[in-house]
Amino acid sequence: MQPTPLISELAKQIAEHLRAENPQAGTRLVERKLAERFRVSRSPIRSALQLLHTQGMLGVAGSGGFITIDTPEASWPEQESIPNNDEAMYLRIAQDRLDNLLPERVTENELQRRYDLTRGELARLLRRILSEGWIERLPGHGWAFLPMLTSIEAYKDSYRFRLTIEPAAILEPGFVLDRAPLEACRQQQQRLVDGEIWSVSSPALFDMNSKLHEAIIECSRNSFFIDGLKRVDRLRRLMEYRQSLDRRYAIIRCREHVELVDLLLADRRLDASKFMKQHLSSVSVEKVMNTAGTAVQGVSSGDD
Amino acid sequence: MQPTPLISELAKQIAEHLRAENPQAGTRLVERKLAERFRVSRSPIRSALQLLHTQGMLGVAGSGGFITIDTPEASWPEQESIPNNDEAMYLRIAQDRLDNLLPERVTENELQRRYDLTRGELARLLRRILSEGWIERLPGHGWAFLPMLTSIEAYKDSYRFRLTIEPAAILEPGFVLDRAPLEACRQQQQRLVDGEIWSVSSPALFDMNSKLHEAIIECSRNSFFIDGLKRVDRLRRLMEYRQSLDRRYAIIRCREHVELVDLLLADRRLDASKFMKQHLSSVSVEKVMNTAGTAVQGVSSGDD
DNA sequence: TTTGGTATTTTGCAATAGTAAAATGCCAAA
């Protein structure tokens, strides 16, 4: 039983899950529970557990099944070892598109040849790109890339959109605070402020920041706001993954994040909404100032 | 050369195009121009023209090629004759899903059997549904439907989202008025107010109204706002297609639409934005009142 | 009942070839 992509992906997620939960040694890992949680059947879960066991990260219970053992945190390796081909290919296509190496219109065969993909891999990629909204099918043959966040204009557009929906989402009538995830994000931001920010990688920083904003908007319980922000973030990620973030600005944003979460945790929603507005508009201004003088693909102030 | 789906679709679009342009008899239809406009190659355009010619709606020029003839409006038939199988199937699946006849999780085979589809048809359908955001792939096998606008809650959510973005879009700095489409929409709305509303079908009414709102938001030139509204509208269409609209309320909305466009055409953007806000919130209230007493799937006030 | 073990069924990807349809390149005429 070789690890299929799904199996190693699941192993990674289970390890991550355990790192977050941090259960005491000897806790039983119930196959059905995990299967339900990760929305797959027991088969791949079982194989993933097997895999983690052979890596010495899980023990076996006397009566069968796997249990956690007392694993020092260091030995929950970032299971990135198996570089997910799909993800890499996805980013590569995005970069090629941003660099204008890919024409606006492409056929499936072209892509398949160019990136040496099987039909299935290509189908998966196109599905993903489609659902993220930067490609569409032409009526006849082939696909057309949609304009992405290539220009500063589009960039500013994305911030004005967020400036509209994020403060409004906090004032939604159905807004209910999810304390746990917010407190987790707050801690993360505090650690960044306390110095981690100077060592963490740009993509990781980007992810932490967008995770915080998404955690907040999810409290609105309005899926239109939630989806709206997530769609913007996925596009922004493609743009910002290639930039290195200027930590001198980023740290200011992180401080603001902490303050923002504190307002929310104190149930001061109106103040939080106002603060969000101010937070986003200052990021926006910064971006413009920052990109005005330098090349579009230069250093980004950014974060959020 | 039988008409393929693409060809009959193009014939329909070309007829519609001509009805809108209303060129004088004898105007030459340039294949390459049409091909570019509809983003296909010349082949299917040529076949579509051929088709329209055999239906007696186009003449031939002395030196080859097709020209328009003096066709009374009545004889530009709504080319709906060939019921697009894909579209019908799409609506059927949406309805089945809304009626809870389809489980939350389905496999491709299940769908293929249930609706008697070929692999390709199914792939096309899934792609479309995916891009509209109400289905997603599971990590293993199969697909999961996402919660749609099934509840009144979600319904109200969609209006609050619009209430946030639509008035804001009018105030976007990049806002530039597209007079032609707006004036066309205004005329359409005026005709509705003048009595057409009592005879036009519910889906047609829905389309006219959403077209107006989309025409307005497109002036913002901010693709995040534009996309946001379009996504909401696609979902709303699925819900509202099954409802018959109460014309006594709808006509009020149409009058407001005329007024709204007039404000825009007079360049009173601030007033237009305020008016939009009031317009949307009254629709929203109406919806709630209307659905509160009756069944969810009863008569909708609606329109916008 | 809950759980893991095992066997069985089902799924959907891969590879292939054939084919209709769409895209494209070239040419001649206006």
Next chain:
DNA sequence: TTTGGCATTTTACTATTGCAAAATACCAAA
């Protein structure tokens, strides 16, 4: 140059079959 006619190339859908992997059903033990 613009345009339509025509021929050719390319694309992507269809329909196979085989197979690995995922889902599922059933059973026994705790």
